[in-house]
Amino acid sequence: MNLYKYASPAMFYPLAGKMIPWFSTAAAILFAAGLFIGFFIAPPDFQQGEVYRIIFIHVPAAWMGMFLYVLMAIYAGIGWAFNARLASMMASSLAITGAMFTAISLVTGAFWGKPTWGTWWVWDARMTSTLILMFLYIGFISLQASIDDPRKADRAGAVLALVGVINVPIIYFSVQWWNTLHQGATIRILQKPTIRGSMLAALLIMLAACWLYSVAVVLIRLRCIILEREQNAARFAEVGV
C-alpha cells in the first residue's frame, strides 16, 4: 500500500523531495568554500590571533538558533490559529535543528571563551539568554513528545513556542542592554562591519551554508513526520478506533 498518496499535505511531499538534493548539495559546497576561506585565506585577527576562527561556526550557529526559533514560533502559531497541520509539522521539524545549532553556539562559545576570557562559562546576559533558548527548544521537543495526540501536542507546543519568542530579542540586544563580557555585534545592518573582507566572506558563506543545511534537514524530517502521522492515522482507521 502506498501511503504517500494518503498524506493530506500530499502536494508538499513530492515537492520537498525534489528540493532536498539541491539544498544539500549547495550546503555541502558552501560549507567547504566557507571553511576554505576561513582557514586558508582569512588572515589572523590582530587582537585575538588564530583563535577568532571559531567565529566562522559560532556566529552562524548562534544566528540559526535564533532564526529557527522565530520561524518555529511562526509556523507553530499558524498551525494553531488556522488549524494547519503542515505548519505544525514544520514547527516540530524545525525544533530539533534549532536546538542543534543552539548547542553548537553554546559549546563553540565555551571553546572561544576559555582562551580569550579565561573561563568556559560566565552567567552573563547573552550566554544566559542563549542557554534559556536551549531550554525552550528542549521544553518544546519534550512537551510534544509527551503528548500522544499529535494535534494536542501541536497546540501545547505552539503556546510554549509563542511565549518563548520574547527571549529572542533579549538575546539579540543583550550585548547593548547590559554590561556583558560578550563582544558586540560583528556585522551591523546599517554600519560597516568590524572585520576584513575575507573574514566577512567566510562568515557569510558559512551562514548561507547553515541556512541551506537547515532547509534540507528540516524538509527531510518534515517528510518523516508527514509519513509517521499518516501511518498512525491509517493504523487507527484500520483498527476502527
Add this chain to the structure above:
Amino acid sequence: MNWPDLSMGGHGFYIWGAYAFSFIAIVWELVSLSQRKKALTEQQRQSSDNVPASVLRGSTNETTS
C-alpha cells in the same frame, strides 16, 4: 593562500575542539534522521505485508459471536 599552522598559535585545542563538536553534532543529526527514515520505511513494508485489519476484525467478530 597560506597553509594554516595546525597548532593555531597554541590555540589548536580550542579551535579544533569547537569544530569537532560542531561536526559531531551535525553528523549526529544526519545519522538520527536517516535512522528515523529507515525505521519508517521498515514499518511501512511490514504493515503492507500484514494481513489487512479488516480481515482480522472479521475473524474476531466470528469468535465473539
